[in-house]
Amino acid sequence: MFILYIFLSIVIWLEVLICFTVYIVIQAILFITTAAFDKHRKIMHYNTSILCTVVLALCPLIRVKYTGRENIDRSKPSVIVMNHQSIIDILLVFTLYKPAKMIAKKVLSLVPFVGWNLFMSGHIFIDRASRKSQIEAIRRMDDILIDGDSLMIFPEGTRTKDGEIAEYKKGAFRSACNSGTSVLPVVIDGAFQALPRKGVILNGFHKIKISILPPITVEKGSPTAGLALKCHDIMSAELERMRLAF
Template sequence: MFRLVKTVGVIIGYAALATTKLNEMDRKKDLLPTVNAQDKYISLMAKKWAGRILDSAGVIVEVSGDNQNDPQPVLFISNHEGNFDIPVLVHAIERPFGFVSKIEVKKIPFLDDWMMLLNSIYLDRSNRRSSLQMIKDGVASLKAGHNLLIFPEGHRSKGQGLQDFKAGGLKIAKSAGVDIVPIAISGTSDIMEKYNSRRMVPGHVKVQLLEPIPASVFKEHSLDEVGQIVRERIAHALES
């Protein structure tokens, strides 16, 4: 319980402190020459936040695969095990990126401002118009040079195995004409979800950045087929 309370304190305290610097960071990023450089600058604070959370929780992250900060925008597609997926991925991935996140996150104090500065997008799953707007916003963000990450399972698996993928989010990559980078993450559910989020234990998490799937895949495959290709690659990586 002590570790859980300590980590929650780090999350709230550091988020509150970092929020005071938002306006200054927003102003300074505009002085940088490229979108990628601007996003990388903004992500530095998020990475510090994520690193402190992982340190307080005793989480070690092992990263494999091509983790270069390539300026070409991509859509990251990751499985979703547990609550720690977000700080782990922010910490692990060198490219700056925003999340496609459920609308409920918008209500969390301090977090909404950061989500917006990271070029994240909200989705209200109960509203079909929101889904259409999410795709439109996602395409615009990718075309502007930002990276995005989605969890196509739609919810945490909590260590119960890879769930079905919803292919709708793939419309973002198809319409924007960007590559897809599958990500396999494992071990986060062992930190909290195994104990119904009432406890927190140290853990070892693996993040595998898999071979990119070129945008041309949509010329030969439907959205559902591409979703299955991505899911199979992630499933294979989780089994290895």
């Protein structure tokens, strides 16, 4: 059975490579042709959403179940907060079809095609070892929200080591508090089991559950530590509920 999973994983990664190759060409064309009238890069975001939807649909070992889609308000900006279980989470957040800018590690900017795409789409790079880079990233995050765009963040800062939700970094919530932008909590369960932190082989069939919770209203100037703790508690409780429900 393990040999079968290896074979299917190879097929899936080849599918991803083919899809991404076609996608990056389309993204480059969209970047050139839509820059004059789509400053928020929404068209490029939806193209990414389509890619992620197709990739997940083509994966025979993963099925995704969503609850709470009605809590997504695409008419106004929000800070989408997700727990980070796996690299699969990047695909999952785009299948919400809510245009938003992502905070990415600066090292990704050096990866051919991936870095170019992140740059063209207006996502933010951050060097965690540089205080200057962190300050600049926060400034850009503030500007994005003020300009009417949304943000997507993984406040744990890295993928989970054990499937549980680690402590949230309060700095991730600073822009929400600075601007009074609501937070949209999105809880993922099952991605860690499907593809753990250091794994590349999908080890069996997995159902991934995504719960989109009601938005958390944020008062402008409210303390970041309090919001981070509140969001962590709500999402941890929801993760526990999701596991008990299935």
